[in-house]
Amino acid sequence: MDHFLYKNGQLMAEDVAIADIAAAVGTPFYVYSAATLTRHYRLFSEALDPLPHTVCFAIKSLSNLAVLKLLGDLGAGMDVVSGGEYMRAKAAGVPGERIVFSGVGKTRDEMRLALTGGVRQFNVESEPELLALSEVATALGAVAPITLRVNPDVDAKTHEKIATGKKENKFGIPISKARAVYAQAASLPGLQVVGIDVHIGSQLTDLAPFEAAFVKIAELTEQLRADGHTISRLDLGGGLGIPYTRSNEAPPLPLDYGALVKRTLGHLGCEIEIEPGRLISGNSGLLVSEVIYVKEGEDRTFLIVDAAMNDLVRPSMYGAHHDIVPVIEAAAGAPPQDYDVVGPVCETGDTFAKARALPPIGAGELLAFRSAGAYGAVMASEYNTRPLVPEVLVQGDHFAVIRARPTFEDILKRESIPAWL
Numbered sequence: 001m002d003h004f005l006y007k008n009g010q011l012m013a014e015d016v017a018i019a020d021i022a023a024a025v026g027t028p029f030y031v032y033s034a035a036t037l038t039r040h041y042r043l044f045s046e047a048l049d050p051l052p053h054t055v056c057f058a059i060k061s062l063s064n065l066a067v068l069k070l071l072g073d074l075g076a077g078m079d080v081v082s083g084g085e086y087m088r089a090k091a092a093g094v095p096g097e098r099i100v101f102s103g104v105g106k107t108r109d110e111m112r113l114a115l116t117g118g119v120r121q122f123n124v125e126s127e128p129e130l131l132a133l134s135e136v137a138t139a140l141g142a143v144a145p146i147t148l149r150v151n152p153d154v155d156a157k158t159h160e161k162i163a164t165g166k167k168e169n170k171f172g173i174p175i176s177k178a179r180a181v182y183a184q185a186a187s188l189p190g191l192q193v194v195g196i197d198v199h200i201g202s203q204l205t206d207l208a209p210f211e212a213a214f215v216k217i218a219e220l221t222e223q224l225r226a227d228g229h230t231i232s233r234l235d236l237g238g239g240l241g242i243p244y245t246r247s248n249e250a251p252p253l254p255l256d257y258g259a260l261v262k263r264t265l266g267h268l269g270c271e272i273e274i275e276p277g278r279l280i281s282g283n284s285g286l287l288v289s290e291v292i293y294v295k296e297g298e299d300r301t302f303l304i305v306d307a308a309m310n311d312l313v314r315p316s317m318y319g320a321h322h323d324i325v326p327v328i329e330a331a332a333g334a335p336p337q338d339y340d341v342v343g344p345v346c347e348t349g350d351t352f353a354k355a356r357a358l359p360p361i362g363a364g365e366l367l368a369f370r371s372a373g374a375y376g377a378v379m380a381s382e383y384n385t386r387p388l389v390p391e392v393l394v395q396g397d398h399f400a401v402i403r404a405r406p407t408f409e410d411i412l413k414r415e416s417i418p419a420w421l
């Protein structure tokens with residue numbers, strides 16, 4: 001459920017008309033709903049009650065400071081995968097003890113940053129990383145709380161680019177080697193084992209792969225405890241999928257996911273950490289764009305819009321589907337027409353939708369790409385020297401620009417021409 005609904009023929013973000021934001025900010029822009037973000041965070045948190053738990057929002061899905069502040073103030077922890085994301089979490093006021101540091105390639109600088117600023121735990125993904133972290137922590141006279149990310153070798157049955165839990169993926173330590181690597185971790189100075197981490201992929205629309213992974217984690221917990229390790233936290237990663245179309249079958253709800261966690265892991269007495277990204281942010285955001293031209297091709301009609309693949313890369317990168325809706329509601333009974341919705345970038349890949357049935361659309365009209373809150377603005381680039389899209393946050397009847405559109409001057413001044421040219 002989200003808070004982007006029509007009222008009196010106008011698409012709203014909560015109580016603000018999208019068209020009013022467009023008039024104030026210009027297009028394209030991302031808009032997020034605070035009520036939707038809040039609701040999704042709470043759904044997860046409540047689904048895990050009464051287990052002790054921390055919901056660590058995966059910042060990589062949507063990393064704007066205002067969003068992090070909103071979620072942090074609700075009590076969310078943060079899952080970060082880079083020094084930059086760590087700095088964002090801190091800048092949004094999230095204390096170090098609520099920040100987990102994930103990622104397969106943490107650098108020593110990133111480790112130092114988090115150890116100095118405070119961190120809940122590092123989710124360590126390899127033996128070389130274990131050695132590096134031990135060295136860095138020892139040199140700082142610190143103790144790094146760690147879990148090992150284990151790769152349970154389960155098929156997440158999702159898009160191959162975002163499946164992470166098979167043994168051929170680069171992520172984690174093979175579960176078959178886990179006991180040996182835990183023994184090594186326990187023997188190294190500067191490290192304190194606190195639990196186990198697993199994350200098998202993104203946009204999962206079935207609970208079965210989670211169940212397969214959690215059952216393996218329960219077994220591993222018992223084994224590691226028998227080996228003498230303290231396993232007091234289980235970090236279960238993120239990955240629960242969202243509906244990208246309103247017609248397809250609904251993915252499992254956080255409530256079902258919570259019930260599964262309790263059933264498979266609840267008896268272990270561990271604190272549960274989860275790292276949802278997409279499920280919190282995905283349906284909390286829209287990308288709004290204006291139609292520049294309606295171009296009649298030989299056998300199709302193109303809607304050329306002012307957003308492009310650099311603003312929302314998911315369709316060209318993953319073949320992803322986003323529902324597209326007019327901001328001014330179509331007249332009832334208006335006969336739909338098939339359009340190819342494309343951006344202005346000079347690549348055929350800059351296509352948002354092919355033969356998409358939409359009500360009749362004219363130049364100058366506004367379109368909203370739904371489910372664009374996750375992996376949208378964060379993956380935007382300035383390809384074609386198109387300024388990064390601004391971001392807007394709505395709460396109730398007010399809105400604020402939470403990232404401004406850079407001017408061309410802003411873009412150009414980051415570059416310099418050497419004196420010898």
Ligand SMILES: *Cc1c(COP(=O)(O)O)cnc(C)c1O
Binds near residue numbers: 079203276279374
């Ligand atoms: C990407 C990622 C997440 C979030 O995944 P979603 O599918 O957005 O929920 C959580 N944890 C880790 C380690 C990740 O890499």
